[in-house]
Amino acid sequence: MFLKTNPFRIILVFFFIFLLTGCTGKGGESAGDGKKAAGGVKVTDASGREITFETHPKRFASLTVGDMDIIHQLGGEIVGRPNAKAGIPEDLLKAEEIGNTHQPNIEKIVSLKPDVLIANVGFDKNIPALENQGIRTIMMEANSIEDIKKNIETYGILLGNEGKAQALIGQIEQAVDKQMETSETRTLLVYGAPGSFLAALPTSLAGDILEKAGGINVAADFPKLKEYPQYAPLAAERVMEADPDVVCLITHGDPKGVEEAFKQEMKKNAAWKNLDAVKNGNIVVLPSDLFGINPGTKITEAVAYMRQILKEYRK
DSSP: OOSOOTTHHHHHHHHHTTTOOOOOOSSSOOOOOSOEEEEEEEEEOTTSOEEEEEEOOOEEEESSHHHHHHHHHTTOEEEEEOOOSSSOOGGGTTSEEOBOSSSBOHHHHHHHOOSEEEEETTOGGGHHHHHTTTOEEEEEOOSSHHHHHHHHHHHHHHHTOHHHHHHHHHHHHHHHHHTOOOOOOEEEEEEEETTEEEEEOTTSHHHHHHHHTTOEETTTTSOOOSSOTTEEEOOHHHHHHHOOSEEEEEOSSOHHHHHHHHHHHHHHOHHHHTOHHHHTTOEEEOOIIIIISOOGGGHHHHHHHHHHHHHHTOO
16 A cells, blocks of 8 residues: 555544434424334334334434434434534534544433434444433444435334435435436545545445446455455555546545645655546545535435536546
């Protein structure tokens, strides 16, 4: 690997938690009002756990922006939100910050007394402490557009607002179908934090967005990382062989800092200098609220944005 990755593990642990990724909804049906549902309300989360509620829950705390957005759209009350700079709607800024999946503020979560906490898959060790306080936990993931659609369906059942959920899913499917024109634009998706850069594979959310927008992911056959199988290290020989038309930078925080660090790396390494994308200045920093986190219902905007990039840099 030709890019420095000494802080690799530490940075990525904090970085990827945002990717898995993340009041009353407008229109459609209202959310469940807490009345007892016949036979209870049953949902299965992304870890395969079946969770049953006697009534439709009303109060939610979420450690991910995308899931918070979906629940908000479906009429759930958000009492706790993730510590995030991007993707928080203005009307949810008043909700209490509760940390993130890797560093949850358990004391704050308990004090807010939500009916449900939404976290990412891998949150298992924290569940017993919360359940002892009467707080149920649902673990979700978002490595593809299909995952986001499944999450919407699950939250629709949970909130008793299946009609609105199906409408949101329909909007996503319509937006994706509209963008399915094939493009010949060869794209390298680089996920970065200062000092660490990875290639996003087709199995990542960004990779799936690229595919659904009709683009070609030049890193499709790069060897995946064991710790994060949706991503691959950037090897000099593979990048040069791939020779993308455009390089898209994805970052959760400090986009300018990451872009500057990436450009500094390119200046120091001849492999980058020889790429047509670099020679032509075809380097794009993607919006962090659409690509740096799970964008929830804004996935439609992410697909449309990617399609515009592909059109602009098509040879």
